[in-house]
Amino acid sequence: MIRYHIIYKILLAIYMQIVIAQCNFTVGAIAQNSQLIIDTTLASDKGSVVVFPELAVTGYPPEDLLYRPDLYQRVESALEKIATASNEHVIVVGHPWREQEFTYNAASVYYQGQLLTRYYKQALPNYGVFDEQRYFACGNESAVFEYQGKRIGLLICEDLWTDQPIAKLDNQAVDLLLSLNASPFNSEKQNEREALLKKRAKNHQLPIVYVNHVCGQDELVFDGGSFAVNKNAELVARLPHYLEKIQTLTFIDDLLTSEQALLPHTEEAEIYQALVLATRDYVLKNGFKGAVLGLSGGIDSALTLAIAVDALGADKVQAVMMPFKYTAQMSVEDAKAQAQTMGIEFDIVSIEPMFDSFMQALNPLFDNAAVDTTEENLQARSRGVILMALSNKKRRLVLTTGNKSEMAVGYCTLYGDMAGGFAPIKDVPKMLAYRLAEYRNSLSPVIPQRVIDRPPSAELAPDQVDQDSLPAYDELDAILEAYVENDLSLTDIVALGYDEAVVSRIMRLVDINEYKRRQSAIGPKITQRNFGKDRRYPITSGFGQEHK
Structure with a gap:
């Protein structure tokens, strides 16, 4: 009996299950979201590390709901319930957290009802559709927890896109990195994500698990596509886009593995x-x-x-x-x-x-x-x-x-x-x-x-x-991409081979129709840039009159 117990402990030390919980959360539905977190956890194999996306408790982005004191009361109540579901699982979950006068984009780790660690996002995006600096303070410390003999580090979304947060983990003997994300879709995004993680994994010799939201939230689409890479930059798992999916990975020694095949993705289908x-x-x-x-x-x-x-x-x-x-x-x-x-x-x-x-x-x-x-x-x-x-x-x-x-x-x-x-x-x-x-x-x-x-x-x-009123659509779309998405000037667009009068007219139409x-x-x-949160131009403006 003692021999079997020793063998079991040895297996635990080299074998661990990571559950990617790619779920559809609703902004502001804190009780509903937390129940989804609990139900997903309890349905997972005992002993698993169950990882949820960024700000899963509130949904993403909660925007000015983050200014409401009662939001944090609900979040704290939800986290207490989530903690009680961690008796036989490790739960890694994203949520906002207020500490004294500061608000953080946080990730908490619970096991056996206890908080193992809490991490505060260090890199706050403030471009395009993101305005996290409006709401959150930057964290400045790494967070690592130990489970089944492994040291596991945490990062949140934008942290992976900057150098410092992951570099801080280099001297902390981390075996595995978990990244919680709320990354919206655009037609190039999945390739960019996978290329980035392969680079990070190879440079820092760390396997990385990337967990993303999947939902529509007003003008944003979170496409899922969660995935994992080994420390040698091999893609070992990719979850489907646009579908809720729970997938279990196995972490043996220092490698991630998955029994499910990688799913292909094409631009039109995505x-x-x-x-x-x-x-x-x-x-x-x-x-x-x-x-x-x-x-x-x-x-x-x-x-x-x-x-x-x-x-x-x-x-x-x-x-x-x-x-x-x-x-x-x-x-x-x-x-x-x-x-x-x-x-x-x-x-x-x-x-x-x-x-x-x-x-x-x-x-x-x-x-x-x-x-x-x-x-x-x-x-x-x-x-x-x-x-x-x-x-x-x-x-x-x-x-x-x-x-x-x-x-x-x-x-x-x-x-x-x-x-x-x-x-x-x-x-x-x-x-x-x-x-x-x-x-x-x-x-x-x-x-x-x-x-x-x-x-x-x-x-x-x-x-x-x-075409009585507009150029041919293939030409129009190319000019619009150059002006709206790439911010090229009249001179720059004409240099691409387009007629100056046509380009000037299209640019003027774009400007005067902002209202x-x-x-x-x-x-x-x-x-890459939509009309909405991505592109916030003044309605009353003389800029368009000075294009030349």
Whole structure:
């Protein structure tokens, strides 16, 4: 008996299980989040180290909830309950923590009901969508705990992207590093994360476990994709993107191993699933019964409908085709065909009677002015009225269908096609919208091919196509990427081979339409810089008048 006990102790010293808990947490739902943490822990193998993401207790980012004293009362109560679940597990969990007059982005480690260590995040990001320096003080000490004969270090998200936090662990005989993260998605992010961790692991000779959130939170999408690397920079595990997943790794001697195969990821698949997750979480977490949108027979609304159905289910989505005298018959046919294919509630409501009533009331006020974009915008606003009425009556959120290219240059109507609560493809450039439509059809053909092939048109005037007002979308998207995402000047963009007059006009349109974007529905960020938290430009500004 004594011999078996000795063998068991030896095995414990060389064998340890690490559980990656890639969960969907809701900002502010502290009791719900803590119960998810407890349930996930108790479902894991006894003796495991169960690791949760950054600020899991409150969700990320809690923003100005962090200014509320009662938030910390709830957090402390939640941590007490979490500690009681640690009798046979080690729990590593992220949460905010107030210490005297300072607030920290913290990670706590509990075992057998006791706090083993508490770590305060050292590197606070204050760029792009992040403003952690608004809320948190910087930690300056490392945190290491011992379990089953191993020394385990902690870092939180941005700590890995700077040199000092991990360097401080070099002289502390650390065997394994756990990184708690709330890292939002963009189309290049996973490759950047994996390259960084391989570099850190190799340089510091440390295996690293990277645990990430998976959820949609307003305009942010946390894509999961948690993973682990060995000290020799080998990728040993990658969890799926956009799905909750619990995966157990084995730490033997000084190497991490996993029995599950690495999951491949492609750009179109990642982006599409990001949009689906963001739409699902925004609609359902905000208590709506479903979604409603205008289905025009064009590519943008077709893609938005596919995303909505994949996110919510066909029984929770309604589409309305709202034709006018300029609407092509093929648009009605294609909208109806997609609705039937996807099995959703579908209605056709002409806006002509409403438009005519508006014009009858407005004509005396127009003083015989010539027809212009006013009448075009009135068509869009008539459609907005119908959709918002359905939203109110049925408690379904209106999804707007504009893409990033249109939002950038103001090719959209305030209180018309911009009316709504969430914009699934707001950060999707037009050419990417086509790629995503093709990707979705590769799974099952739901978008009529004619919708993808035909020239895009707002159909607000006779024989209208988008290219009457805008450059070709491939050219427009390239100019917008250069100006909006890369901050290039007029001279720099022209040097790339684009016509100066075209570039100047596009830059001006971007600048003067900031007031529209400020009033637009939020949508998920999927590019390097979105219109929202990423890009905060003044509405009233003379900068655009001095581009040259």
